[in-house]
Amino acid sequence: MPDPPLALPADDRTLSPRxxxxxxxxxxxxxxxxxxxxxxxxxGHALIDLPGPPSRSGVRSDGLEGFARTFLLAAFRxxxxxxxxPHGFLERYTAGLTRGTRTPGRDxxxxxxxxxxxGIQGQPMVESASVALALRLTAPWxxxxxxxxxxxxxxxxxxxxxxxxxxxxxxxxxxxxxAGFLEAVGRGDAETQRxxxxxxxxxxxxxxxxxxxxxxxxxxxDHYNGWALHFYPLLHAxxxxxxxxxxxxxxxxxxxxxxxxxxxxxxxxxIHHGRSLTYRFAAGTAxxxxxxxxxxxxxxxxxxxxxxxVLRHFLDRGAPGADGILSLGWYGPHAATLQNYSGPxxxxxxxxxxxxxxxxxxxxxxxxxxERAPVExxxxxxxxxxxxxxxxxxxxxxxxxxxxxxxxxxxxxEPERAPGxxxxxxxxxxxxxxxxxxANVPDNHIALQARGTRxxxxxxxxLAAGPDWLASWHRPVFPDGGxxxxxxxxxxxxxxxxxxxVRVHRTxxxxxxxxxxxxxxxxxxxxxxxxxxxxxxxxxxxxxxVTSQLLGLHGWPAQRTVxxxxxxxxxxxxxxxxxxxxxxxxDSGTVFVALASLTGxxxxxxxxxxxxxxxxxxxxxxxxxxxxxTVIDFGTHDGPSVTEEPS
Numbered sequence: 001m002p003d004p005p006l007a008l009p010a011d012d013r014t015l016s017p018r019x020x021x022x023x024x025x026x027x028x029x030x031x032x033x034x035x036x037x038x039x040x041x042x043x044g045h046a047l048i049d050l051p052g053p054p055s056r057s058g059v060r061s062d063g064l065e066g067f068a069r070t071f072l073l074a075a076f077r078x079x080x081x082x083x084x085x086p087h088g089f090l091e092r093y094t095a096g097l098t099r100g101t102r103t104p105g106r107d108x109x110x111x112x113x114x115x116x117x118x119g120i121q122g123q124p125m126v127e128s129a130s131v132a133l134a135l136r137l138t139a140p141w142x143x144x145x146x147x148x149x150x151x152x153x154x155x156x157x158x159x160x161x162x163x164x165x166x167x168x169x170x171x172x173x174x175x176x177x178x179a180g181f182l183e184a185v186g187r188g189d190a191e192t193q194r195x196x197x198x199x200x201x202x203x204x205x206x207x208x209x210x211x212x213x214x215x216x217x218x219x220x221x222d223h224y225n226g227w228a229l230h231f232y233p234l235l236h237a238x239x240x241x242x243x244x245x246x247x248x249x250x251x252x253x254x255x256x257x258x259x260x261x262x263x264x265x266x267x268x269x270x271i272h273h274g275r276s277l278t279y280r281f282a283a284g285t286a287x288x289x290x291x292x293x294x295x296x297x298x299x300x301x302x303x304x305x306x307x308x309x310v311l312r313h314f315l316d317r318g319a320p321g322a323d324g325i326l327s328l329g330w331y332g333p334h335a336a337t338l339q340n341y342s343g344p345x346x347x348x349x350x351x352x353x354x355x356x357x358x359x360x361x362x363x364x365x366x367x368x369x370x371e372r373a374p375v376e377x378x379x380x381x382x383x384x385x386x387x388x389x390x391x392x393x394x395x396x397x398x399x400x401x402x403x404x405x406x407x408x409x410x411x412x413x414e415p416e417r418a419p420g421x422x423x424x425x426x427x428x429x430x431x432x433x434x435x436x437x438x439a440n441v442p443d444n445h446i447a448l449q450a451r452g453t454r455x456x457x458x459x460x461x462x463l464a465a466g467p468d469w470l471a472s473w474h475r476p477v478f479p480d481g482g483x484x485x486x487x488x489x490x491x492x493x494x495x496x497x498x499x500x501x502v503r504v505h506r507t508x509x510x511x512x513x514x515x516x517x518x519x520x521x522x523x524x525x526x527x528x529x530x531x532x533x534x535x536x537x538x539x540x541x542x543x544x545x546v547t548s549q550l551l552g553l554h555g556w557p558a559q560r561t562v563x564x565x566x567x568x569x570x571x572x573x574x575x576x577x578x579x580x581x582x583x584x585x586x587d588s589g590t591v592f593v594a595l596a597s598l599t600g601x602x603x604x605x606x607x608x609x610x611x612x613x614x615x616x617x618x619x620x621x622x623x624x625x626x627x628x629x630t631v632i633d634f635g636t637h638d639g640p641s642v643t644e645e646p647s
Contacts, residue, residue: 020308047063067346075133331509504592509589
């Protein structure tokens with residue numbers, strides 16, 4: 001791995017035997033990131049114009065984004081040090097704040113864009129939350145030093161967030177955060193109170209249970225739960241010392257962390273699922289928030305293990321780059337990781353991952369010896385029926401997989417259009433593989449083929465759940481020019497056992513003779529290794545860190561390996577195992593059964609011999625190598641039922 005560009009202390013393997021990182025490493029990382037970013041500040045420090053392609057919002061908005069998101073990092077760094085600021089960060093941000101709000105909207109070198117409605121003028125609303133939160137945390141050293149006239153101008157700019165329409169999702173928490181700051185500095189009124197109440201009412205409506213919120217209307221579950229939907233309202237409650245709100249929101253975070261803490265690899269990687277993954281170590285925000293508020297099931301040493309693991313994971317792998325700047329991507333630049341709202345300053349929402357610096361140096365999170373992360377314990381499977389997610393971890397390799405039977409990126413008003421979003425539409429995600437790009441063969445996918453096109457999986461509907469399995473259904477949707485099958489549906493089922501995954505699919509209302517494909521885990525390889533891997537007799541792909549296996553147990557007579565030359569976030573070239581079958585004549589549907597595995601263990605045993613499958617109508621019997629049996633019956637009214645028979 002390349003040496004990280006930040007000047008960090010030597011590892012401390014006594015206090016932190018697993019990561020080597022201590023609070024001193026976090027402070028040094030924050031200082032290095034800020035120093036590098038501030039090289040790109042305008043002369044008045046109001047904008048930070050980081051290098052890279054502009055977002056759809058334009059260069060001026062991107063400059064505000066660079067300012068606001070790094071200001072939040074400076075706030076965590078200095079507030080957590082009781083205002084000590086040896087590098088003079090806050091002085092520069094305070095100057096920029098004053099200059100940027102002097103004449104908002106003016107086309108000059110320093111003025112901030114005004115806050116508008118969601119759309120092309122809406123991005124400043126997002127950034128207003130970072131500005132407001134940073135000011136709330138650093139008020140004695142920033143806000144309180146401003147003349148009243150400057151405070152008035154800053155307030156006027158911030159109130160634009162209260163007077164314009166957010167996007168119908170986590171954006172409503174940005175005006176809440178702005179309003180919370182204004183109330184904290186004695187500038188609250190009916191307008192600020194309305195913004196807070198509105199955000200909390202919507203938040204409660206999005207709550208789905210088990211600690212998970214949908215990001216707006218629909219079933220969008222991803223990292224926004226941690227770095228937005230829990231973060232803004234609960235941190236507001238904590239700073240305001242609102243015991244009633246803490247009592248409502250805190251237990252939700254604690255329950256969320258019971259499962260979410262499993263989604264970090266032993267190597268520190270977060271789960272690669274959902275949008276805005278370029279925020280990288282912001283994935284640990286909710287873990288830090290739990291420690292800050294006391295609403296966590298994790299011991300202090302385990303909390304730091306997760307947080308330092310995710311920070312070190314990215315610092316050791318080229319993020320930031322040699323210039324100290326966080327690129328638009330995952331490790332390095334990676335276009336498929338991005339969304340069209342991503343600009344050069346976007347990656348600095350990673351600043352939220354430094355929330356733990358608000359914990360004082362004597363807090364147990366910083367002083368306790370590191371403990372192992374949840375993924376480093378025994379093999380576990382955790383079903384989360386509320387969001388429709390199934391978490392599978394294996395202690396031998398420290399790998400986490402997330403099976404998706406309920407999360408998608410559509411609200412109730414949006415039509416289903418192929419090809420869908422690779423960051424949501426896949427059957428499974430992991431901490432060591434990324435989805436293939438939309439222009440390549442999709443990994444972990446089930447698709448019909450007709451008229452030369454393949455169907456997409458878009459709106460995912462949960463069916464049923466058990467302690468180690470989940471099931472869902474979707475309507476196969478074809479790109480323009482493909483068929484429309486209004487009565488068709490594909491039911492999908494995942495059951496885990498150790499590293500193994502039983503994947504069962506049932507087609508309903510699909511014309512007999514239709515070709516159907518199922519793919520497994522994509523493995524990033526070099527082109528040289530790819531040629532060798534394609535010759536493997538069984539569908540087994542050996543990558544640098546993982547091995548992907550896929551075996552048809554019933555209904556899959558053909559298998560092959562498919563190239564994905566656009567690669568994934570983990571490498572520039574990937575291969576995907578694929579099974580192919582044909583839909584049968586039965587009116588009640590056709591059942592297909594496969595066995596899959598993704599493992600970091602060296603030389604894993606072949607899947608052949610691990611399990612067999614027999615289908616009797618809509619009932620599937622899995623016979624395991626140890627003599628146990630699992631019966632999966634798709635003939636029940638409310639989705640599949642599962643019966644386990646021990647050996």
